Amino acid sequence: MSNKLQALLYLTNAKPYLDRLAADGLNERVDFKVVATGEQASDEDLAKAEVLFAPGMPPGALAKMPRLKVIQSLTAGVDHWLSRKDLKPEHTLIAARGTHRIQVPENILGALFHITKKFHQIALQQAESRWSRSVSETLAGKTLGILGLGAIGQQLAMKAAALEMRVMGTKRTPEPVTGVEKVYGFDETDKVLSQSDYVVVLLPVTPLTENYLNKTQIAKMKPTAWLINFARGAIIVDQDLIAAVKAKTIAGAVLDVFRTEPLPADDPFWTTPGIWVLPHIGGFHPQRDSWVAELLSDNIRRYLDGLPLREVVDRERGY
Numbered sequence: 001m002s003n004k005l006q007a008l009l010y011l012t013n014a015k016p017y018l019d020r021l022a023a024d025g026l027n028e029r030v031d032f033k034v035v036a037t038g039e040q041a042s043d044e045d046l047a048k049a050e051v052l053f054a055p056g057m058p059p060g061a062l063a064k065m066p067r068l069k070v071i072q073s074l075t076a077g078v079d080h081w082l083s084r085k086d087l088k089p090e091h092t093l094i095a096a097r098g099t100h101r102i103q104v105p106e107n108i109l110g111a112l113f114h115i116t117k118k119f120h121q122i123a124l125q126q127a128e129s130r131w132s133r134s135v136s137e138t139l140a141g142k143t144l145g146i147l148g149l150g151a152i153g154q155q156l157a158m159k160a161a162a163l164e165m166r167v168m169g170t171k172r173t174p175e176p177v178t179g180v181e182k183v184y185g186f187d188e189t190d191k192v193l194s195q196s197d198y199v200v201v202l203l204p205v206t207p208l209t210e211n212y213l214n215k216t217q218i219a220k221m222k223p224t225a226w227l228i229n230f231a232r233g234a235i236i237v238d239q240d241l242i243a244a245v246k247a248k249t250i251a252g253a254v255l256d257v258f259r260t261e262p263l264p265a266d267d268p269f270w271t272t273p274g275i276w277v278l279p280h281i282g283g284f285h286p287q288r289d290s291w292v293a294e295l296l297s298d299n300i301r302r303y304l305d306g307l308p309l310r311e312v313v314d315r316e317r318g319y
Helices: 015-023 043-048 103-117 119-127 151-162 186-195 238-246 288-305
Strands: 005-010 030-035 051-054 070-073 092-094 143-147 166-170 182-184 198-201 226-229 252-255 275-277
Touching (some): 005 043, 005 288, 015 288, 030 043, 051 288, 103 119, 103 151, 103 198, 103 252, 143 151, 143 186, 151 166, 238 252, 238 275
Parallel strands (some): 005 030, 005 051, 070 092, 143 166, 226 252, 252 275
């Protein structure tokens, strides 16, 4: 076996990653083995790998990797990794935090404009050659509540404040955040729910947050408020949200994430008036692979040089 570091890339489109790794001179120090997502890596490749880069792995695969030390995910959310039975304490897990900080806030702003500006209705009217003027709501002066003021939440807060929105939110460790009028701890989420015109969910899935937004919590929102979820589907109790929208407990919801994806054709989210379904578009953008590749390359270099790795997951916190 080569004396080089052995790294396994388990993904469909490896080119942008291999290009970045080569440009950074890492081919001289690392052997990269690529296996396409959905294909089976050989036992030999699994046994050799010390670094793994993948969106996920087949069940039981990690147990066949005795030399594995570092796992880097393609996504910021890592609940699917933490739930694995073959994930070991000695595996350092890395999240792709920060690589979605531009696109997700822009898509959330798009959802806010979708709610308030009625462009979808205007497009339908154009198809009928029908002129029908309408008055749209303003975002200025409205309150945006952000549950989870991490990298994405902080970017969203600055952009929303520039639109003259009043911004508040929650953070595990309450501390001042640019553009945010008031930062609360997670245990004070009720205060954000009750004051916000739009509640944006950006929380990771942890034992504390799974099924957190249930009937009781949703009832604390304003009847005119909207719930916008760009985090994980498991944070919201589906049937409770559907019931709340139907009963006008809240005005509606925009959902970009779901417990099962793709969303099944018979799921009631599709047909519930007041609920908008987005096909998990939040973090995808043309530069996404290049940004994640930069993180992967930097972390491999750091690992080789014995330096601290970036964006390491805290197993106790779950992110």
